[in-house]
Amino acid sequence: MNTLVLNCGSSTIKFQLISTDREAMRQDADRRLARGVIERLGGEAVLTMQAGDGPSHRYGAPLRDIRAALDHIVRWIVSPESGIGEVRNISEIHAVGHRVVHGGEHFVRSMLLTEETIRAIEQLTDLAPLHNPANARGIRAVQELLGHSLPQVAVFDTSFHQTLPERAFLYAIPYQFYRRHGVRRYGFHGTSHRYVAYRYRKIRNRRLEDTNIITLHLGNGCSACAIQAGKSIDISMGMTPLEGLVMGTRSGDVDPAIDVFIGAKEGLNPHEVESLLNKQSGLLGVSGLTHDMRELLDEVQANGDRRASLAIEMFCYRARKYIGSYLAAMGGADAIVFTGGIGENSPEIRARICAGLEWMGLSVDPDANTANGKGGAIHQPGSRLEAYVIPTDEELLIARDTVRCIEGEVDL
Numbered sequence: 001m002n003t004l005v006l007n008c009g010s011s012t013i014k015f016q017l018i019s020t021d022r023e024a025m026r027q028d029a030d031r032r033l034a035r036g037v038i039e040r041l042g043g044e045a046v047l048t049m050q051a052g053d054g055p056s057h058r059y060g061a062p063l064r065d066i067r068a069a070l071d072h073i074v075r076w077i078v079s080p081e082s083g084i085g086e087v088r089n090i091s092e093i094h095a096v097g098h099r100v101v102h103g104g105e106h107f108v109r110s111m112l113l114t115e116e117t118i119r120a121i122e123q124l125t126d127l128a129p130l131h132n133p134a135n136a137r138g139i140r141a142v143q144e145l146l147g148h149s150l151p152q153v154a155v156f157d158t159s160f161h162q163t164l165p166e167r168a169f170l171y172a173i174p175y176q177f178y179r180r181h182g183v184r185r186y187g188f189h190g191t192s193h194r195y196v197a198y199r200y201r202k203i204r205n206r207r208l209e210d211t212n213i214i215t216l217h218l219g220n221g222c223s224a225c226a227i228q229a230g231k232s233i234d235i236s237m238g239m240t241p242l243e244g245l246v247m248g249t250r251s252g253d254v255d256p257a258i259d260v261f262i263g264a265k266e267g268l269n270p271h272e273v274e275s276l277l278n279k280q281s282g283l284l285g286v287s288g289l290t291h292d293m294r295e296l297l298d299e300v301q302a303n304g305d306r307r308a309s310l311a312i313e314m315f316c317y318r319a320r321k322y323i324g325s326y327l328a329a330m331g332g333a334d335a336i337v338f339t340g341g342i343g344e345n346s347p348e349i350r351a352r353i354c355a356g357l358e359w360m361g362l363s364v365d366p367d368a369n370t371a372n373g374k375g376g377a378i379h380q381p382g383s384r385l386e387a388y389v390i391p392t393d394e395e396l397l398i399a400r401d402t403v404r405c406i407e408g409e410v411d412l
């Protein structure tokens with residue numbers, strides 16, 4: 001089944017075309033036929049398109065909205081110029097899978113979209129004002145362009161975390177705010193945590209109910225997830241993605257009283273303070289240089305910049321604290337799994353996060369840590385707590401969930 005996987009944002013659309021079915025899933029023989037990114041929607045958009053493992057092409061095109069962008073993507077896919085030999089006709093796109101940021105409490109698993117489920121996604125706009133409207137517009141645009149009978153599936157960033165117990169998802173504030181406004185921890189990056197947990201199970205030959213791990217998704221956004229018996233029981237991101245680890249531009253955990261204090265001192269309204277914590281904090285805010293971890297590491301190596309070094313140290317320290325607290329919450333775990341741009345590519349950050357955890361039974365093997373960027377074990381033989389690097393692939397999981405939903409069965 002050829003599935004178009006879409007991640008529709010307000011100014012950016014990412015897509016992949018993935019061929020998969022039950023047999024391909026069993027054999028790990030899913031095929032990525034194409035991928036691309038459209039940036040700066042609304043004016044002269046910038047497109048980067050790639051068929052299979054071929055070269056990527058970058059060009060500009062005037063695309064005013066999501067619908068125009070999707071129209072362009074579909075035409076490109078079926079055109080001979082794209083080089084995707086096996087999809088020559090729109091009817092050969094068999095399904096569409098959408099990444100949807102917020103599923104609230106309504107969606108506990110991926111769902112085949114109907115008028116009712118699309119409305120439910122639209123109604124969650126309150127909780128994800130930046131993301132859900134764009135996701136819903138993408139779903140509607142596909143209906144208009146490819147017809148209402150084409151199966152579409154939504155895969156939610158939040159749904160994996162709907163297994164959190166109350167004690168973990170509630171904030172210790174007056175209970176009625178949960179009842180009235182849905183104020184609670186939802187967590188995000190669920191597709192990534194779920195995918196790497198699945199890969200870990202495959203590597204270790206474990207059953208779902210025997211999977212007890214802590215997954216660290218470290219990219220521009222960062223989160224830690226406690227997975228017990230295969231289920232998410234705690235997640236560092238909260239009601240919004242702002243809470244938890246130090247991220248590229250997000251502060252992660254802060255004392256909430258800081259909001260009012262900074263607002264008063266700097267003459268900022270609550271929205272401006274929230275924006276400051278989301279967009280000008282984290283690695284960028286502390287270093288004053290960049291949100292990009294690789295650039296920070298280079299800066300420290302080349303010039304020994306003190307604040308770049310401090311930002312990195314804070315990033316690693318916070319991650320280490322979360323590992324400790326989740327190990328306590330879970331009563332121990334079997335492994336820590338690193339994923340995301342930083343988690344997959346930086347042996348130095350992995351080593352620094354794990355430094356000093358030997359007493360917990362985690363010994364990282366320096367050679368394996370340096371060698372295993374592409375995935376695999378990085379602990380020393382005999383380490384009681386194991387550590388792995390497992391590249392994430394959210395698009396693949398979305399394509400697979402799409403097939404499963406259409407066939408009427410979704411599992412973890």
Ligand code: ADP
Binds near residue numbers: 218219221293
């Ligand atoms: P997103 O969360 O937007 O998907 P990624 O998962 O691609 O982002 O992660 C981006 C982050 O990964 C950036 O901070 C980038 O510097 C970092 N990164 C990528 N490669 C390396 C590397 N070799 N060493 C250190 N950091 C890296």
